[in-house]
Amino acid sequence: MxxxxxxxxxxxxxxxxxxxxxxxxxxxxxxxxxxxxxxxxxxxxxxxxxxxxxxxxxxxxxxxxxxxxxxxxxxxxxxxxxxxxxxxxxxxxxxxxxxxxxxxxxxxxxxxxxxxxxxxxxxxxxxxxxxxxxxxxxxxxxxxxxxxxxxxxxxxxxxxxxxxxxxxxxxxxxxxxxxxxxxxxxxxxxxxxxxxxxxxxxxxxxxxxxxxxxxxxxxxxxxxxxxxxxxxxxxxxxxxxxxxxxxxxxxxxxxxxxxxxxxxxYWQFGDYLGIGCGAHGKITDINSHSIYRTVKVKHPKGYLDQTRDFVDHLNTVTADELPFEFMMNQLRLQQAFSLDDFEKTTGLTRDVIIEKLKIAEQKELLQANHQAKTWQVSPLGHRYLNDLLELFL
Missing domain, CATH: 3.80.30.20 (tm_1862 like domain)
Structure with a gap:
């Protein structure tokens, strides 16, 4: 671990x-x-x-x-x-x-x-x-x-x-x-x-x-x-x-x-505040080494109730969840991503995903530029994106 x-x-x-x-x-x-x-x-x-x-x-x-x-x-x-x-x-x-x-x-x-x-x-x-x-x-x-x-x-x-x-x-x-x-x-x-x-x-x-x-x-x-x-x-x-x-x-x-x-x-796994009924947010706190997700009160009546907190759910994203969360967003894009991108936005080492990336490459779902240390979804990977994402669960 x-x-x-x-x-x-x-x-x-x-x-x-x-x-x-x-x-x-x-x-x-x-x-x-x-x-x-x-x-x-x-x-x-x-x-x-x-x-x-x-x-x-x-x-x-x-x-x-x-x-x-x-x-x-x-x-x-x-x-x-x-x-x-x-x-x-x-x-x-x-x-x-x-x-x-x-x-x-x-x-x-x-x-x-x-x-x-x-x-x-x-x-x-x-x-x-x-x-x-x-x-x-x-x-x-x-x-x-x-x-x-x-x-x-x-x-x-x-x-x-x-x-x-x-x-x-x-x-x-x-x-x-x-x-x-x-x-x-x-x-x-x-x-x-x-x-x-x-x-x-x-x-x-x-x-x-x-x-x-x-x-x-x-x-x-x-x-x-x-x-x-x-x-x-x-x-x-x-x-x-x-x-x-x-x-x-x-x-x-x-x-x-x-x-x-x-x-x-969003897709590059950046942060965003979500305000308003049912809005979702993601916030990175490098001081506590944590990534948080928020969900606000869904119904307008409850959201406008001044006696209630606006936040309905506040969760810390676990380290085990981060590879899938990163890939779920990043793999929507045509452009390549680097292993440095993964490390900077998740705080995890590249060792966590490297073997899964290799499997995806073998299945021709990802294309790799090993010299640049970048990875990109292939046309086949876009067509079978759910199969590709399952590798990172």
Whole structure:
């Protein structure tokens, strides 16, 4: 067990990001397993803003983060675009006042086409948002109805145009494939429409049926595996031909500087605070040789209860769990990782994983550059990622 102890001499403090969760939606989508709550009355906007900042202050104090610079901010949900631009500005101004940060720090806000208009995007830009992620999912009316979305194809296209005219530096379109009864042709049509809107970034991922969702209770008819493979192969070629570079399993960017820096920090096993209902966090403390994970109170009523602690769960990641946790994130990326990366972010020696890496290389799931001491997921490894990850359990 000596090799599985976290070594203070190896462990380094990674970049720190902030995730802010806004839990309300107009209605719950049948595929969604995120912590979201359908609107039944007016959003307690100001109360929630106050709670978010109190939550943040508690985390800063608990984990002694006063001197750590902030790498990025991501406001997700739920549907954050339900909040007013004034509320978003209030949140961001108070957050940024508490951290050292670059003047051009990436600040992403998720928006749904059915809850936005041009003036609102302009307001978000003035509030400090630098990147929008627009949840289109499909441009097909019948598919949008099946997915429980509240927008139509024209609203989705208008939202992309609003993003361009708002002054926001960058925007992403979120698109799904493998939808109920979707053909290869229809999936590629969705992708072609997204590309025609000229986003800087496209998140293109396959619909999966998750537990505790309406689709899990009443599963729709999804395309067969052969169709899914064809969609994936032809779609990736379409994106590549249009100038989008794949840098993660489901993420494609026009250039390196249009990659989502916030998500990259997740996948490179960086740290992040999670504030808001049900938000998750990961914090490294090199003084105690510990890596912590936090989960906040899930329900808005409980989260807004001033007599309760915001933290619902606080766990220390054990040394035995760290190899899988590192790989679960890192192996989503196209780029190679080094054994130094593993040691710096986990505090474990490379001996812990080297034999497993060799097995993965023998199975052609990983490719190694032994001179540079780097490892990279192979095309086969991306296709059978779950099998690859199981090697590190």
């Amino acid at each position: 000596a090799n599985t102890q976290i070594a203070n001499s190896l462990l380094q403090t990674p970049p720190l990001s902030l995730y802010i969760h806004i839990p309300w939606c107009v209605q719950k989508c049948p595929y969604c397993d995120f912590n979201s709550h359908s609107l039944k009355e007016k959003i307690p906007e100001q109360d929630y803003v106050n709670a978010l900042i109190a939550d943040l202050d508690a985390d800063i104090q608990k984990f002694k983060l006063q001197q750590r610079p902030l790498h990025s901010i991501f406001i997700g949900g739920g549907t954050p675009s339900l909040f007013s631009a004034e509320a978003i500005q209030s949140i961001l101004s108070q957050v940024l006042a508490r951290f050292v940060h670059d003047k051009d720090i990436e600040i992403t806000l998720e928006a749904n086409p059915g809850t936005v208009e041009a003036e609102k995007f302009n307001g978000f830009a003035k509030a400090g948002v630098t990147r929008l992620s627009i949840g289109v999912q499909s441009f097909s009316s019948d598919k949008l109805i099946k997915l429980g979305r509240i927008h139509d194809s024209e609203q989705a296209k208008k939202a992309a145009k609003y993003a361009v005219s708002s002054g926001i530096k960058s925007f992403n379109l979120d698109l799904m494939h493998g939808l109920p009864k979707q053909s290869v042709e229809h999936a590629l049509d969705d992708l072609k429409t997204a590309i025609s809107l000229k986003p800087d970034h496209i998140s293109w991922y396959q619909l999966t049926i998750e537990p505790n969702t309406a689709f899990h209770s009443k599963p729709p008819t999804l395309p067969q595996d052969e169709i899914l493979w064809d969609i994936q192969d032809q779609g990736m070629k379409l994106l590549s031909d249009a100038g989008y570079q794949q840098y993660e399993i489901s993420a494609y960017a026009k250039s390196d500087n249009k990659r989502c820096q916030h998500n990259l920090n």
